[in-house]
Amino acid sequence: GRGPYDPQNVFAKILRGEIPCRKIYENEYALAFHDIAPQAPVHVLVIPKGPYVSFADFSQTADEAEIAGFTRAVGHVAASLGLEEDGYRLLANMGVAAGQEVPHFHVHLFGGAALGPMLH
Numbered sequence: 001g002r003g004p005y006d007p008q009n010v011f012a013k014i015l016r017g018e019i020p021c022r023k024i025y026e027n028e029y030a031l032a033f034h035d036i037a038p039q040a041p042v043h044v045l046v047i048p049k050g051p052y053v054s055f056a057d058f059s060q061t062a063d064e065a066e067i068a069g070f071t072r073a074v075g076h077v078a079a080s081l082g083l084e085e086d087g088y089r090l091l092a093n094m095g096v097a098a099g100q101e102v103p104h105f106h107v108h109l110f111g112g113a114a115l116g117p118m119l120h
């Protein structure tokens with residue numbers, strides 16, 4: 001990852017209940033909620049509950065139960081929102097080059113329309 005985890009990042013505050021979110025799904029290891037500035041008709045963020053900045057952090061530091069719980073949460077949200085048939089996109093921004101704004105690892109789930117070639 002890029003330096004230590006900042007416990008004051010906005011997703012850490014959401015996980016602690018200090019700021020609200022529109023929750024879609026939660027399990028022991030992950031939380032899914034609507035993005036505050038949607039870029040598609042469906043724009044959901046799925047985050048692990050642990051303190052990971054990047055995918056490298058998450059994939060190399062989290063234990064197997066966390067990795068499974070997070071991965072299953074992503075798939076559960078896609079299926080439960082009815083996106084399997086029409087399709088959807090998963091995207092994760094890491095670091096400066098990708099324009100990661102929130103330094104808590106997260107996956108964007110876009111759907112509900114024909115998507116262009118890229119979405120931030």
Ligand code: 5GP
Binds near residue numbers: 019120
């Ligand atoms: P990144 O650029 O880090 O991949 O994406 C961060 C995403 O978090 C952006 O799409 C942004 O709209 C979203 N976001 C930022 N602050 C909040 C917030 O307080 N609540 C929610 N639900 N989404 C947020």
